[in-house]
Amino acid sequence: MGLQDYITLVFTDYTLRTITLGTALLGAICGMLGSFAVLRKQSLLGDAISHAALPGIAIAFLIHGAKNSFYFLIGAxxxxxxxxFWIKGITKRTHLKSDTALGLVLSLFFGFGMLLLTYIQKQENANQAGLDKYLFGQAATLMESDVWILAGVTGISLLILLFFWKEFKILLFDPEYTKTLGFNTRIIDILITTFMVLAIVLGLQTVGVVLMSAMLLAPAAAARQWTNHLWKMIVIAAVFGALSGIIGTGISATQNNLSTGPVIVLVAAVFVLFSFIFAPSRGLLFRQIRFMKNRNNLKLHKTLSVMYEIAKTHKNFKHPHKIKILNNFQGFSRKSLKKMEAYQWIELNGQMWNLTDKGYHKAINLYNQQNIQHHD
Amino acid sequence: MTSAQFEIQLIASLVAIACAIPGTFLVLRKMAMISDAISHSILPGIVVGFFISHNINSPLLIVLAALTGVITVVLVEFIQKTGLVKEDTAIGLVFPAMFSIGVLLIAQNANDVHLDIDAVLLGEIAFAPFDRIYWEDYDLGPKSLWVIGTILLITIALLITFFKELKVSTFDAQLSAALGFSPAIIHYGLMSVASVTTVGAFDAVGAILVVALMIAPAATAYLLTEDLKKMLGISIVSGVFSAIVGYWVANFLDASIAGSITTVLGVLFFITYLFAPKKGIIAVLHRQRQQKVEVSLLTFLLHLHNHTEENERHLDHLQDEINWQRGTSKRVVDLALKNNMITINNQIVSLTDKGKLFTEEAISYIISNKKSEIEEMKSRFFLFRG
Known part of the structure; x- marks a missing residue:
């Protein structure tokens, strides 16, 4: 199936359209809210929350006695x-650190949920096939109503984000200052956390407990590399998230035996990898290039300063010297001399070199920090 | 109790001990979430090991899985070192990706792999006694018992041999580097032990509950003591206790043993969290309240000490002056009266000799900036605490 066929299929096939829309919306909202999680250094909170939702689902089933997405959602x-809130309580009131608190809540809640689930399975009316889906997720179970819920939550959280933009931003970067300004940081904090929990709970059905944290983190971590602006980061993260959803669904729909959740996560991981390497200014590749460039410049500067020391011994600094003189100093090559000529620091004449005006002044100012950067 | 029941409890207890030992160090080193990452990311290692050996019981699975665990740690550290994201984000990125690869590998070869992701994540210790090892028709006991027993023996041997090094590098990495034990070697050693333990334990209790067995006993113990040896002891005891009680709860409810062990661990931690003598919530809140009242009392006494005029020492005036709520001022005055610091005559408060002595000593400590001495002084003067 070609790409074009697939695109027409997305628009014509009801199921595929629903799933694509659903995963795209989920990716977008996760990217948006995940940006806050990443910047607040709460990256693993999503992992803990998604595990902690399990007992709620089980209890909702025990009380209500039937599979019903809405009750599951409330329970979760x-x-x-x-x-x-227990995680916050543990880190605030005891000397246990946040990693321990996260691990505790994650595993204890999940274990308790398991106990309840296996207990339910032994009961008579145990049609728990739907419950299993929450563990590993199944995008195929997405229905139009789920898409509407996702769209609604995305819309509301977008509105709240715009409305409390200033508060969110300041809380993110300077919580202490926010407090002194008289904002109620608790309420803002609870607001962000609630929406994060909501997004995670909505995603459980699609990508499952284990992979939910990646949905939240990966688009945001990728977006972080491209910009230093909060709003740009949120927009890029939402786009990355949505693209991961769409591409992941596409790959898993056209291949056999590829579950949607893991494919979406791997697509998001590719976005992260790409951003880590190729993002301008922060990316590893450009950082390496910059590093090598700096090292080369340093080498040229070193050669220049040796030449300057030699040229200084003459009355006229433009007096030519043999290249051989430089042999004691090993840090030069034909290429680097050529490069210095290109910068017009020196002139080369056969086996001789001499400093130019420009090179002379450059050498004088070499140790003057202000001029080191521009060598044009 | 049948022999199968006994064997399950024995295996569960051994798993609990084997997890509690590395878990204690992970909690102390603030790396608890690494155990979560390892427990998920060993999945591709198990799958690849299965593809190569075509035998779910092959030791190759354990080796490859442990290797994947260590690779995860290395990857997390590599990403963290680039400085592009923080450590927790690095963890959160690596393990879901590894887990996804494992899930997809299983799904792609669903026909010839009898690996169940449920089993990897959740485990089923109830079946452990059926998978036995025979040596020339002689029954040597369940396989898991041998696996986890070996891992436990190695862990204990390593713990005893390197206890001093572990201790120093956990509490003071710089000192340990200066003394010549490389913190990196100890770090990777600990990570390898954690990986191997996770792998050995996962088919008994499942990946996520390994995390519970590593962190919860250690966290419980950490709320009760600050002595490393005692902490190890308490976490082992609480782990084994939860394993045995959890087994019987599961037996009673006819539910998952692993889930029930975790629930008991959770209850145990929650009780400790509330009632631990010094670090528990109730003790902490009580101490905070006490501190608050005693600080108020000191302010009150200082005020009395500064003023000889009667109108400044009138009970009603105090409420306006220091701006306390009625409840607070009543508690402070009552505390002062109980401790014989003040006398009240016609609504006028005056310091007793004891109160004067206390206040003057407090002032001298405050002036000379030895505020920590005040706590000691309080215990000398106070008959009743706030």
Whole structure:
């Protein structure tokens, strides 16, 4: 199936359209809210929350006695929030660190959820096939109503984001200052956390407990590399998230035996890898290039300063010297001399070299920090 | 109790001990979430090991899985060192990617792989006694018992041999580097032990519950003591206790043993979290309240000490002056009265000799900036605490 066929299929096939829309929306909202998680150094909170949601789902099933997405959602939301606040309580009130608190809540809640789930399975009316899906997720179970819920939550969180933009931003970068300005940081904090829990709970059905944290982190971590502006980062993260959803769904729909959740996560991981390497200014590749450039410049500067020391011994600094003189100093090559000529620091004449005006002044100012950067 | 039941409890207890030892150090080194990452990312190692050996019982699986665990740690550290993202983000990026690869590998070869992701994640210790090792028709016991027993023996041997090094590098990495034990070697050693333990334990209790067995006993112990040896002891005891109690709870409810062990661990931690003598929530809140009242009391006494005029020492005036709520001022005055610091005559408060002595000593400590001495002084003067 060609790309064009696939695109027409997305627009014509009801199921595929629903799933693509659903995963794209999920990716977008996760990218948006994940940006806050990454910047607040709460990256693993998403992992803890997604595990902590399990007992809520099980209890909702026990109380209600039937599979119902809405009750599951409420149950997951309540126990996810409970887990989050317990994490905050543990780190605030005891000397246990945040990693321990996260690990505790994650594993204890999940274990308790497991206990409840296996207990339910042994009951008579146990049609728990739907519950299993929450563990590993299944995008195919997305229905139009789920897409509407996702769209609604995305819309509301976008509105709240715009409305409290200033508060969110200042809380992100300077919580202490926010407090002194008289903002109620607790409420802002609870607001962000609640929406994060909501996004995670919505995603559980699609990508599952284990992979949810990557949905939240990967687009944001990738977006972080491209910009230093908060709003740009959020937009880029949302786009990356949505693209991961769309591409991941596409790959898994056209191949056999590829579950959607893991493929989406791997696509997001590719975005991260690409951003880590190729992002301008922060990316590893450009950093390496810059590093090598600096090292080369340093070498040229060193050669220049040796030449300057030699030229200084003469009354006229433009007096030519043999290249051989430089042999004691090993840090030069034909190529580097040529480069220095290109910069018009020196003139080469056969086996002789002499400094130019420009090179002379450059050498004088070499140790003057202000001039070191521009050597044009 | 049948022999199968006994064997399950024995295996569970051994797993608990084997997890508690590296878990204690992970918690102390603030690396608890690494265990979560390792427990998920060993999946591709297991799958690849299975592809090569075509035998779920092959030791190759354990070796490859442990190797994947160490690779995860190295990858996390590499990403972190680039400075592009923080450590927790690095962890959160690496393990879902590894896990996804594992899930896809299984799905791609679903026909000839009898590997169940559920089993990897959740484990089923109830089946452990059925998978036995025979030596010339002689029953040597369940395989998991041998696997986890070996891992435990190695862990204990390493713990005893390198206890001093572990201790120093955990609490003071710089000192340990200066003394000549490389923190890097100890770090990777610990990570390898954690990986191997996770792998050995996962088919008994599952990947996520390994995390619980590593972190929860250690966290419980850390709330009760600050002595490393005692902490190791308490985490081992609470791990084994949860394993045995958890087994019987599961037996009673006819539910997952691993889930029930974790739940008992959770209850144990929660009780400690509330009631631990010094670090528990109730103790902390009580101490905070006490501190608050005692600080108020000191302010109150200083005020009395500064003023000889009667109108400044009238009970009603105090409320306006120091701006306390009625409840607070009543508690402070009551505390002062109980400790014989003040006398009240016609609504006028005056310091007793003891109160004067206390206040003057407090002032001298405050002036000379020895505020920590005040705590000691309080215990000398106070008959009743706030």
């Amino acid at each position: 939301l309540v126990s996810g929030l409970l887990g989050t």
